[in-house]
Amino acid sequence: MKTEKIVCNVIAIAFGILFAKNPSLAQAKYDVKGTVKGITSGTAKLATYNEENRTETVVDSAAINNGIFELKGSLNSPQMVIISLEPGNWKFSVFVENGPVNVTADTTEARHYDYSAYGMGKGAGVVNFTETGSKNYDDWMAYEHDPGQKQYAPVIAELDKKFKAAGSDIDAQYRVRDEIDSVERLLHVWQKQKIDAYVAKDPSAVAGIYMFDDLYKWVKGTMSYADMDAMLNKFTGAAKESPYYKTLSRYRTLLKAVQPGSTAPDFTLLKRDSSKFTLSENRGKYLMIDMWASWCHPCRQAIPHWKTVYQKYHDKGFDIVSMSLDSKMKDWTKAMDEEKMPWTQIKDEFPKRMPGKIASLYMTTFIPFYVLLDKEGKILVYSGDEAKIDEKLKEIFGS
Numbered sequence: 356m357k358t359e360k361i362v363c364n365v366i367a368i369a370f371g372i373l374f375a376k377n378p379s380l381a382q383a384k385y386d387v388k389g390t391v392k393g394i395t396s397g398t399a400k401l402a403t404y405n406e407e408n409r410t411e412t413v414v415d416s417a418a419i420n421n422g423i424f425e426l427k428g429s430l431n432s433p434q435m436v437i438i439s440l441e442p443g444n445w446k447f448s449v450f451v452e453n454g455p456v457n458v459t460a461d462t463t464e465a466r467h468y469d470y471s472a473y474g475m476g477k478g479a480g481v482v483n484f485t486e487t488g489s490k491n492y493d494d495w496m497a498y499e500h501d502p503g504q505k506q507y508a509p510v511i512a513e514l515d516k517k518f519k520a521a522g523s524d525i526d527a528q529y530r531v532r533d534e535i536d537s538v539e540r541l542l543h544v545w546q547k548q549k550i551d552a553y554v555a556k557d558p559s560a561v562a563g564i565y566m567f568d569d570l571y572k573w574v575k576g577t578m579s580y581a582d583m584d585a586m587l588n589k590f591t592g593a594a595k596e597s598p599y600y601k602t603l604s605r606y607r608t609l610l611k612a613v614q615p616g617s618t619a620p621d622f623t624l625l626k627r628d629s630s631k632f633t634l635s636e637n638r639g640k641y642l643m644i645d646m647w648a649s650w651c652h653p654c655r656q657a658i659p660h661w662k663t664v665y666q667k668y669h670d671k672g673f674d675i676v677s678m679s680l681d682s683k684m685k686d687w688t689k690a691m692d693e694e695k696m697p698w699t700q701i702k703d704e705f706p707k708r709m710p711g712k713i714a715s716l717y718m719t720t721f722i723p724f725y726v727l728l729d730k731e732g733k734i735l736v737y738s739g740d741e742a743k744i745d746e747k748l749k750e751i752f753g754s
Contacts, residue, residue, distance in 0.1 A: 385451035387426040391419065391440060393462030398441045399424040401451070403434065406568075407602055409708055411437060432597045433491055433561045444478030449486040450495065452561070456488035475708065491562040498549060498566055507542040511535060525652050539573070546570050559592030561599070568599040571606070576720035576739070580610045610718050615734050619644075619726065622713045624678065624701040627688065632676065632701045635732060640672045641751060643744060644726040646719055648680040649690035654723040657741060658694050664748065665698060671752050672730070678703055680711050680722060 389399060401415040415428045419440065426438075433452030438460075439445065445465060449458055461483040469477035486492045498504070514535045521527035550570065554563040567586060571578065587603055594600060612620055623633040634644075645661065647654035665675055675698040681687040682705050691700055703711035711719075717726065725744050727736040736747050 384429050384453055385427065386455040387438070387449070387451060387458060388455065389424045389426070389438070389458045389460065391422050391424070391445075391460045391462070393460075394419060394440050394443070394445070395422050396420060397443075399426060400439045400441070401426045401428075402437045402439065403430070403598075404437055405598075406572075407605070433489075433593060434598055435495075435565060439478070440481075444476065445481050446478055447481040447484045449484075450489040450492035450562075452489055452491055454488065456486055456492075458484060458486045460484040473708075491560065491565070494553070494560065494562040495565060498553070498562075501549065503545055503549070504542070507538055507545075510538050511542075514538065529652055543570065543574050547574075554589050558590050559594050561594050561597050564590050564594040564597050564599045564603070568603055571603060575606070575718065576724075580607070580614055583607055583610060606718065609716065613717050613726070613734060613737055615737060617734050618732050619728050619734050620716050622716065624703065624713065626699065626701055627691065632699060634676075637674070637676070638732045639730055640674050641668075641730060641735075641748075642728045643673070643675045644717075644728070645675055645677040646680060646714060646717075646722050646724040646726075647677055648722060649686045650681070651722050655690070655694070657723055658696060660741065662696070664745070668748060668752050673748065673752070674698060676701060678713060680714055 387401065391399075397419045399417050399419050400413050402411040402413045404411050414430070414436075415426045417424045417426050430436075430451060433450060435448050436451050437446055437448050438458070440460070440462075443462075445460070445462055447460055449456065460481050462479070462481060464483055465479040465481050467477075467479045471477055514531055518528060518531040518535070521531055546566075547570065550563065550566045553560070553566065557563060571583070583603075584607060587600070587607060590600060611617070619634060621633070621635045623631050626632055643661075647657075649655075661675060665673070675696075677696060677698065677700050679687045679690075679700070679702045681690070681702060684702070687702055703713050705711055709715075717724075721739060723741070724739045725736065725741065726734060727744050727747055729735050736743050738744070
């Protein structure tokens, strides 16, 4: 018995050393003590958020007594979680990680919403809240409120006013959108530089991968595979074990699959007459996938150009398939009747509350967007710039 006890102690010590050296291997034990003003009794719930399927999962709950609650449990990794307070579905987000944190919330000035018409319920976003005890949260807040980042907010706010003032003038709206895009690009450059500096100091901090995950939502359609891959390779330890790294790694895999030289991911979608179009069954010619929608002004403006290109190269072995990102069939059919495009038309699928299935597969976050394939189905051009398609077609077919 004594020998067995010694062996067990040695094993326990060994595991203790292992977890001490590799804290990411142990679950994050959290203890969230909360005080809320505006709700004296009810229930506090702690939920994680899956950005890939846009769902929340409640992992803990506790009673609210005299405006006080306590949530205790464990997560596989430190992460930003959603705390919701009932009744009323009041929500705010905080970081949970090893050890205790304290949160205070005040329902005053909360931003109410009602998405019942879209099957998403209603509630309120709490804006007056604080968290103490989490370094990840402190670092995230320092990043969010950095004067370097805040400098762009008033400029964008003024442009938003200018956009609204454009009224129903679509061309004027898009000119303002271009101005907003220019400012946001400057903001994103600042954010990337700030994140790079933070990660260089602490590549294992979950706050760092969370910052990059938040940025990537905005630059997803413009950041190159090489830049994304280089960024993800900087993270270590707990950051690499986080759900944010796992999600971004999946995006990296999808992005790699649509790089020039890769065989285009296969898919099957329905045409207007409900017959099937399968990409891999349409090889033997150069094919451009044109991603568009009836509500996309630049997409509609580009159609006359593509009609000219189609007429010029079709008999030489070039074809187009337009994939609509319209969620409503009637909008798609109306636009097709108006535009009278002479090539194949298909429509993307939209799982509940999710973006287009094939657009997501191709990592497309804006339209118009084009993917040019060779006769074997390999990607030649992957871009939102029609000039790049024109250049490649001239190279292939001549003037």
